Amino acid sequence: MTKSFAALALVFGLLINNIASAQNDPAAKQILDAVSAKFKTFKAVQSNFTLQVEDGNGKVQGAKKGIVYMKEGKYKVDITGQEIFCDGKNIWTYDKAANEVTITKFDGGQNTITPQKLFTNFYDKDFLYKLNGEKKTGNKVLQEIELTPTDKSKPFHKVYVYVDKATKAITQTKVLEKNGNKYTYSVVSMNGKATISDDFFVFNKAKYPGVEEVDLR
Incomplete structure (x- = not known):
């Protein structure tokens, strides 16, 4: 797994996990429930995103662009x-530089990392969460929700989720590590009416000439 996807996986994975709601x-x-309910109405989704990594001094160490498709x-x-x-049965991880698929x-x-969990039950377990308030960014009003892990052994100490008040959609997620690094996942666009066939989610070896397969199943 490359560092870029490891960071993306961190963002997805950190936001999966239930403290009694009375403690939250x-x-x-209410906001997070609305986000989850709306996302579950989508049959297929295409979302463009960026992933930026900063060190403890605020210096950008890397930025990646990507697309995630979900159905x-x-x-x-x-x-x-x-x-x-x-x-839904197998995962193919293709390394473009090495022309290798694992x-x-x-x-x-429940601990499996999937993109869908970022938009649905990311707040269900292992976090205390609170609404910090609202701020206006351009023509949008964003609601900032702060999540704190209850397990203090985690490598991160805070996660911030920003929700567009009007659309009930997550626009950005920030993960703050104890070592000072910060991962910022930003949703650039989201199409909840995408048309995607099932075979799109299966690695087609014929489209990758000379690819080396590493089967760990």
Whole structure:
């Protein structure tokens, strides 16, 4: 797994996990529930995003652009240097530079990292969350929700989720690590009416001449 996808996976994975709702901010829960409910109405999604990494001094260490496609339990992520396919049963991770694809079995457990979880049940477990307030950015009003992990052994100490108040959509997520690094995942665009066939989520070896397969299933 390359560093860029590892960072993206971190963003997806960190936001998966239930403290009793009484210990959380009801206003934040209402917003997050609305985001989740809206996303679940989409049959297929195409979303363009950027991933930026900063060090403890605020210096940008890297920035990547990518596209994520989602349909039911399937997804495909295309980020600089890498493509990840998942048909709900298998995961193909293709390294463009090495022309190599690694195949693993998909585990549908609650701790499994999937893009869909970023937009649905990311606040369900292992976090305390609260609404910090609203701020206007351009013509948008963004609601900032702060999440704090209850497990203090985690490498990160804060996650910030920004929700467009009008559209009930996540626009940005920031993960702050204890070492000072910051990962910022920004949604550039989202099409909730995308038309995507099921075979789009399966790695087609014929389209990658000379590709080397590493089957770990």
